[in-house]
Amino acid sequence: MNAPASRSRFREAEKRRDSDHVSFLRHKGFRWLWIALLLSGASALGYALIDQQPRPNGGTWYGYTLGTIGLGLILWLTMLGVRKRRINPGAWSLKAWTSAHVYLGLSLVVVGTLHTGFQIGWNVHTLAYVLMLLVIATGIYGVVVYAVLPARMSDNRREMTRAQMLDALTALDRQLESAAQPLARDEADLVLAALKQSPFAGGLLARLTGRYPGCATARARKGMAGDSEAEQRVRALLEKRLAQLGQLREALRIRAALEVWLFLHVPLTMALIAALTAHVISVFYYW
Numbered sequence: 001m002n003a004p005a006s007r008s009r010f011r012e013a014e015k016r017r018d019s020d021h022v023s024f025l026r027h028k029g030f031r032w033l034w035i036a037l038l039l040s041g042a043s044a045l046g047y048a049l050i051d052q053q054p055r056p057n058g059g060t061w062y063g064y065t066l067g068t069i070g071l072g073l074i075l076w077l078t079m080l081g082v083r084k085r086r087i088n089p090g091a092w093s094l095k096a097w098t099s100a101h102v103y104l105g106l107s108l109v110v111v112g113t114l115h116t117g118f119q120i121g122w123n124v125h126t127l128a129y130v131l132m133l134l135v136i137a138t139g140i141y142g143v144v145v146y147a148v149l150p151a152r153m154s155d156n157r158r159e160m161t162r163a164q165m166l167d168a169l170t171a172l173d174r175q176l177e178s179a180a181q182p183l184a185r186d187e188a189d190l191v192l193a194a195l196k197q198s199p200f201a202g203g204l205l206a207r208l209t210g211r212y213p214g215c216a217t218a219r220a221r222k223g224m225a226g227d228s229e230a231e232q233r234v235r236a237l238l239e240k241r242l243a244q245l246g247q248l249r250e251a252l253r254i255r256a257a258l259e260v261w262l263f264l265h266v267p268l269t270m271a272l273i274a275a276l277t278a279h280v281i282s283v284f285y286y287w
Contacts, residue, residue, distance in 0.1 A: 027099035036103035057117025190220035
């Protein structure tokens with residue numbers, strides 16, 4: 001292998017590694033941000049320069065143009081889920097596609113609003129517009145949480161995996177079970193209740209808020225009010241268990257916050273497609 005070819009491949013590998021560390025929001029020097037701004041600016045400029053009364057709306061040639069652009073964008077944006085299932089590191093890598101998805105999705109606020117001509121009413125056209133704004137809003141939430149929460153998750157885990165956190169909790173439970181044997185019946189029952197309760201008990205609301213009012217471990221900790229050696233040892237172990245549960249539950253809270261937006265974003269997108277279908281059919285029906 002000659003030296004120039006080896007150096008060329010090395011430089012290409014370095015460029016790929018540098019690209020891998022760039023956020024999808026900054027992909028290719030904010031390429032898709034500039035494209036989205038250009039699209040939004042051109043749409044607004046065209047709307048401002050058209051000299052007609054009444055002002056352009058969804059039923060004018062300019063409204064149809066913006067509507068066609070918006071519909072095409074929405075249909076293309078829904079293909080991100082399909083793209084995620086394919087492996088293709090080329091010009092249309094997943095990072096490039098996601099960057100375009102975010103910025104072109106935001107440009108729909110301008111394109112879609114100008115398409116309506118600021119005419120809002122109780123009809124399927126406004127329903128499609130409102131659903132589009134809700135899809136964009138949930139998408140913005142998704143971008144924010146994915147930009148902020150992974151770092152928090154990493155800090156919370158302290159280089160521990162979820163399995164390791166559960167193993168640490170299991171080791172504490174074995175110590176607690178042994179330490180609780182000399183306790184009085186009532187106190188021992190509190191400890192046993194804590195050991196039997198699943199660390200994941202509490203449901204979706206508890207995971208999202210990080211609050212577990214029915215935590216049996218906290219209840220057992222409050223019940224250890226005595227000063228005997230056994231009670232002091234159990235109390236210390238319960239405090240460690242609470243700390244371990246806190247770490248695990250914080251990881252669950254962050255994971256839930258990362259995933260819950262999809263339970264809104266995807267159904268709203270499906271509803272938007274349905275409303276757009278009705279919108280387009282009604283437009284052609286009354287054309």
